[in-house]
Amino acid sequence: MASVSLDDKLVVAISSRALFDFEEENRVFESGDAAGYMQLQLQRLDRPASPGIAFSLIRKLLAFNDTTSQRVEVVVLSRNDPVSGMRVFRSAKANNIHLQRGVFTQGRSPFGYLRPLRAHLFLSANADDVRQALAAGFPAARVLTESVLASANYPNEVRIAFDGDAVLFSDEAEQVFQARGLEAFQEHESSKATQPLPGGPFKPLLTALHRLQQAANPQMRVRTALVTARSAPAHERAIRTLMDWKINVDEAMFLGGLPKGEFLREFEPDFFFDDQTRHVTHAAMHVPSGHVSAGIANSVV
Incomplete structure (x- = not known):
């Protein structure tokens, strides 16, 4: 064989x-x-x-x-x-x-x-x-087995949504937010806007999905979304990081702390990944969701 x-x-x-x-x-x-x-x-x-x-x-x-x-x-x-x-x-x-x-x-x-x-x-x-x-x-x-099942509206697209910090990216910025608050976080990210974030636990999956998308298939395509609590001016570092990785996401939502669930319901992903329990629990009411127990938000005190 x-x-x-x-x-x-x-x-x-x-x-x-x-x-x-x-x-x-x-x-x-x-x-x-x-x-x-x-x-x-x-x-x-x-x-x-x-x-x-x-x-x-x-x-x-x-x-x-x-x-x-x-x-x-x-x-x-x-x-x-x-x-x-x-x-x-x-x-x-x-x-x-x-x-x-x-x-x-x-x-x-x-x-x-x-x-x-x-x-x-x-x-x-x-x-x-x-x-x-x-x-x-x-x-x-x-x-989250209590999640709602995926929509059947996009049979020829696999649609995946990701949180940013501690999922696609490292939790470096999240650590600043947890320790010093929103203003310090915004200042930190603005000052480092041109410096790419280190990769988080889901960077290998995003890279593999990018390769899958590049291998042309007329029947199926990949559609990805970044759905993050970041807002301007902290949005720029996230976008520049993806540019540095030479990976495009199809949609990016910078929600400034708004609940993500209803935005995700509009995107209709087959799956959504987030590191924060409150975000993923809310999202599960609208779309299939999974908790990524990584980063400072999930560290045992």
Whole structure:
């Protein structure tokens, strides 16, 4: 058999709960009845699970693949047992999601397998796994399973929205804001407007999406948005940083602290990433959302 490599692909690792609606089954698992959970999944083997919060994102990313090139690889990375894994694969097939690979760890943290996968993104409903993945240097977010599902209005666009500080960019500026307030933050960013911000945990994903966009596909395209609490004059450093990276975002919203949810509802992303709990909780009322537990806003006091 010829050797197989994921090197030239955008690789997404995703837990079964992020991809499918397994909330009812998960309540059995969380009650401490692991055997009952396995039995329930086995009983439901022929009942395809409903789409979960990240389903639309995954389905659209996989639509970049065609018979001539496979640009995206999605791997299920789950604390589930292998028996439950069968239901995940059957549910994927029933929903026309082409999955080939999965790692099922039966209760153990699976984040270590991100390294051999060289994953550009890890989506999970488990906060501890996400924190460990981010600490190991992988873009990762806790999927808010209470989020609303993605809109069906843009079937040929994968639409992704990102917060700036501590997500696309480092939390350098956020540290100034937390320590010295808004005025000091604005002054700091104005004085450093021409100095690019260091990359944050999600820069590798944005770079991989940019490459995917460059590989022309007439059926699918990527549309990205920067949705940040920054306002003028602190907007300039964010824009110049993206210019320095030679990456364009399609839309940029500098909201000056306004709630992001209603703006996101207008953009209609398949997924939104933010590091601040209050922003992501509000956003989840409008769009599929994930919490990036990185930076000073998430440091344990």
